[in-house]
Amino acid sequence: MSNLDFNIVKKDSFARAGIVKINNKELLTPTFMPVATKGSLKSTPHEMLDKTTVLLANTYHLYLRPGADLINELGGLHKFMNWNKLILTDSGGFQGWSLPTKKIQEGIEFKNIYDGSTFLMTPEVSIKTQNLLGSDIAMIFDYVVNIDAPIEKQEDAIKTTETWANIAKNIHANNNQSLFGIVQGGLVKELREKSALSMTKLEFDGYALGGLALGETRGERKEIVNYTTQFLPENRPRYVMGLGDTLGLIDLIEEGIDMFDCVWPARLARHGKLITGNTYLNIKNKQFANDPSPIYEGCPCFTCKNYSKAYLRHILRNEPTSAWLYLTVHNLIQTEIMLDDARKSILESDFANFRKRYV
Numbered sequence: 001m002s003n004l005d006f007n008i009v010k011k012d013s014f015a016r017a018g019i020v021k022i023n024n025k026e027l028l029t030p031t032f033m034p035v036a037t038k039g040s041l042k043s044t045p046h047e048m049l050d051k052t053t054v055l056l057a058n059t060y061h062l063y064l065r066p067g068a069d070l071i072n073e074l075g076g077l078h079k080f081m082n083w084n085k086l087i088l089t090d091s092g093g094f095q096g097w098s099l100p101t102k103k104i105q106e107g108i109e110f111k112n113i114y115d116g117s118t119f120l121m122t123p124e125v126s127i128k129t130q131n132l133l134g135s136d137i138a139m140i141f142d143y144v145v146n147i148d149a150p151i152e153k154q155e156d157a158i159k160t161t162e163t164w165a166n167i168a169k170n171i172h173a174n175n176n177q178s179l180f181g182i183v184q185g186g187l188v189k190e191l192r193e194k195s196a197l198s199m200t201k202l203e204f205d206g207y208a209l210g211g212l213a214l215g216e217t218r219g220e221r222k223e224i225v226n227y228t229t230q231f232l233p234e235n236r237p238r239y240v241m242g243l244g245d246t247l248g249l250i251d252l253i254e255e256g257i258d259m260f261d262c263v264w265p266a267r268l269a270r271h272g273k274l275i276t277g278n279t280y281l282n283i284k285n286k287q288f289a290n291d292p293s294p295i296y297e298g299c300p301c302f303t304c305k306n307y308s309k310a311y312l313r314h315i316l317r318n319e320p321t322s323a324w325l326y327l328t329v330h331n332l333i334q335t336e337i338m339l340d341d342a343r344k345s346i347l348e349s350d351f352a353n354f355r356k357r358y359v
């Protein structure tokens, strides 16, 4: 039985405002998941994200260090990282694409990034690891290829993902954990359709679209997502993996996507590029050297309430690890504010005007 309940509260054209309930915790959608790959946001204590309800952690990284058995022994990932709200674990499938690997029938051969040894990640290992971590939402182990890979490779990716999804579904035994399927198929409509149908046959708790935000244009992405969602059940959450820039998010909220994750806002912050509504400022610019105002007037984040641009510019130049914390908090809170605005506009049947304000 599924531990996940999803209600669409309001639709405005394709855009949806919903509530996901899992394990007595609530998640308002559309939502953005900050990325805590190794159980921690880079440079930022997750306690500082008081608006955040769900974090994403990574199976591949936690499997290697400190190991899922150890985390399980210490009470699971929530307790280990002292985060009582929701956690989604990605399966390690994306690392099969982003790291040097070799795909074989049973899974993906990885090189251990820490000691250079080789190990095999299979759908079984990925699901067992996520079970031990005890995340609220687990992802199937999928096979990701380049967005512009030739058609035979795209076909192999959806076939392999389907085979591994069957294995994942069969061995997933955790009533406190939802399991999401992943649709692959690059920019090829027939393959996305085929992959979506094979995933929905397995009746997952939610459905992700993988293999996107890998170099396609915004228009291409919007078109393939628009095409694919018609093959996904209306009453299950939809998640586009690895996307986090403002315009990209708005494009796909418009297409009925409910969940997103990305390292992008945090990475951007570490480079000094800060989100100010629908635009950015670069805190490194000389014009801010004596600017006593906050990054963004009216921003409720800890950083804007307490620090000036002049101070933040100074510490980014001279004490960068401290600056990363303040700047990351700002960008993540701004991303969440934008999603809150999107949700509010859907509830008020005003998404088109919201879109105009940002795009």
Ligand SMILES: [Zn+2]
Pocket: 295, 296, 299, 300, 301, 302, 303, 304, 305, 329, 330, 333
């Ligand atoms: Zn701020």
